[in-house]
Amino acid sequence: MILPGTSRLFGACSLLLALAACTPPEPIRIGLLAGLSDRGSDFGESVRNGVILAVEQQNQAGGINGRKIELLVRDDGQDKEKARQAAQELIAQHPDIIIGPVTSSMAAVVMPLMNQAGQIIISPTVASTDFYGKDDNLFRVNCTTREAAIQHARVLYARGSRRVGLAFDASNLPFGETWVKGFSSEFEKLGGVTSGTAGFESTASTRFSDVINRLLADRPDALIFVASTLDTARLAQQARRLAPGLPLSSSEWAASGEALSEMGGSAVEGMLMTHAYNRDDPGVAYQNFRSAFKQRFQREFGSFSLLAYDTANVVFAALQKRDKDEDMKAALLKYGPYQGVQQEIRFDANGDATRRVFFTEIHDGSLHQLK
Template sequence: MKRGILRVVSPLLLAFVLLGCTPKEPIRIGLLAGLSDRGSDFGESVRNGVILAVEQQNQAGGIHGRMIELVVRDDGQEREQAIKAANELIALRPDIVIGPVTSSMAVVVQPMLSQAGLVMISPTVASPDFYGKDDNFFRVNRTTHEAARQHAEVLFARHVRRVALAFDASNGPYSNTWVEEFTRHFGKLGGKVTASAGFDSTASPSFADVLKPLLASQPGALLFVASSLDTARLSQQARRLAPSLPLSSTEWAASAELLSEMGGDAVDGLLIAHAYDRDDPRAPYQSFRSAFKARFQREFGSFSLLAYDTANVVIEAMQKRQGNEDIKTALLKYGPYRGAQQSIVFDANGDAARQVFFTEIRGGRFVQIK
C-alpha cells in the first residue's frame, strides 16, 4: 500500500518542484522610436540608452526576480508606420511604452495608446502641446519654450543681434513652437530674427536653396532647428555660401557624437546645446559613459543619456510600486529619481525639467562653454 501511495505522491511532488522552477513571466517594456528613417541616428541613440539600462537591470536579477523583455517597434518617422507600430504595441500590452522620440510622432500615437490604457514616457518629446496635461503621457525632457528662451539668451550674450533660422517643418510640433518662442524671446532681449525658412526633411530638400534667402537678410548668425544629419548638410552649404558666418543648432542635432563626423570641417565652431554636463567627474556619469562605450563601441549622444535615465526611472518605479498600484501612480509617487547626472522630478501632470549645457565643436571635438 505504501508503494502505491508513493507512486501517486512522487509525480505530484515532481510537478510541484518543476512548477517552482518555471521561469517567471517577464516584465514587458515597449519602445517606440524612428529606426529606419533618414534621421534614424536619433531613434538609435534613444534605443541604445534604453537597451543599456535594461541589460544592466537584467544582469542584476531583473525586477523582483522577473527579467525585463524589451519590445521594440519602429515608427519610421512616418504616420502610417507609426499607427501600425502603435497597434502592435497595443496588442502586446507591455507594462509601459518608452517613446516616441519626436513630437510629430507623439501627435499620432499618444491618443491611440492613451485610449488603450497604456502609459507612455518619452525621453525627448519637447512640444508644449503635451505639457501641463493630466494624462498617460510622461515627459523627461524640457519643453521647446524653455529651450528656445535659453538659446536666445546664450546667443544674445555672445553679441549676436541678427539671426536667420532654417527649420525642419516635418516635425512641426517641435520646430514651429521652438522657432516661435525663440523669435519672441530674442526680440524681447533686443535681437531680431531677420528671416526664417522651413523645409521638409522627408523630401530631400536643396539646402542651398533654403539658405540663400536667409543669407539675403544679412544675419549675424544662422540657427538650425533640425536633426544631426540635416544640421551637418546645412552647415556644409552655409560654409560654402558664407564661410565666416557663425552657426548654431538646437539640441535636436545632439542625438549622437557623429555630428562632427557627418559635417566635417563645416561644423567646426558650431554652437549646440546638450542635455548633460560632459565635464562631470562624478561616478554615476563616468560609469554610464564607460558602460555605453563598452557595449556599443562608440561615444554616447545627448539622447542616449536621456533614454538611459528614462528607462531607469521606469525600472525604479516598478521596483517600488506596492500591491496593485498601476505604473502611472508609481511614477508619480516614488520620485524624485536619480539620473546619471540630474534628478528627474515629475509634477502632478508627469512633466519634468532638464538643465542643459552649451558646447562648441572645435577640431572635431565638443568643447563645453563655461
C-alpha cells in the same frame, strides 16, 4: 493504508510542483518605440542604445524583484502610418510601460492610441510644449522646447547676435515650430530680431541651398538650424558655401554625440549646439555610464543615450516600488523624485519633468562645453 495508485499520484503532483518551482517567473515587458530606419535614425538609435544598456545592467543585477526585463522594440520610421502600426503592435502585447517615441511629431500620432488603450508611455526626448501641462498617459523626462530655446536666445544675444535666421524641419512641426516660437519671443525681448524663418521637409531631395538663400535674403548675422543631425550637417555645408563667415548654431535635436562633426566635417567647425548633459562632469555616476556605454557600443554616447538611460532607470525604480495592483502612472508619480546620472528627475502632477540645458562648440572635430 495507501490506496493503489496513490503513490503514483503523489509522485506526479510532486513532479509538477517541482517543475513549477523551476519555471522562471514571467518577464516584465517594456516597449520601446523609436525611429530606427528614417533619415534621422541616429536619434532613435541613440535612444535605443541607452535603453538597452540600462536593461542589460538591470537584468545582470537580477531584474526587478526577481523578474527579468524583456524589451519589445518597434520602429516608427518617423512615418505616421508606420508609427500607428508599431504603437498598436506594442499595445497588443500589454507592456507595463512603453518608452518613446523620440520625436514630438510621432508623439502627436501615437498619443491618441495610447490614451484610448490606457497605455502609459514615457519619452526621454519629446519636448514640444504641445505636450506640456496635460493630464494624460504621457510622461516626459526632457525639458520643453521653450526652455531650451530661451536659453539659446540668451547665449546668442550675449555673444553679439542681433539678427538671427532660423531653418526648421517642418516634418517635425510640433518640435520645430514651438522651438522657433520660444526662441523668437525671448530674443526679441532681449532686443534682437528674428530676421526670417524657413521651414523645409526632410527628404533626400531637399535643396538645402534654397533654404539657406531664403534666410540670407534677410541679412542675418547668425543662423540656427532646428533639425536632425543629418539635415543640420547639410544645412551647415550650404551655409559655409554661401556665407562662409556667418556664425552657426543648432538645437538639441542635432546633439547626437560626435555624429554631427562626422557628418558635417569642416562645415560644422565652430558651431554652437544645445544639449542636455554636462560633458565635463567628474562624478562617478557619469564616468561609470560613459565607460559602460563605450564598452558596450564601441563609441561615445550622445545626449539622447543619456536621457534614455535615465528614463529606463526611472521606470525600473517605479516598478520595483509599486504595489501589486498599483498602476504605472500612479507609481511614477508616487515614488519620485528619481536620481539620474547627473540630474534629479521630478515629475509634476501632469507627468512633466525639466532638465538643465548645456552648450558646446565644435572645435577640431570635437565638442567643447561652454563654461
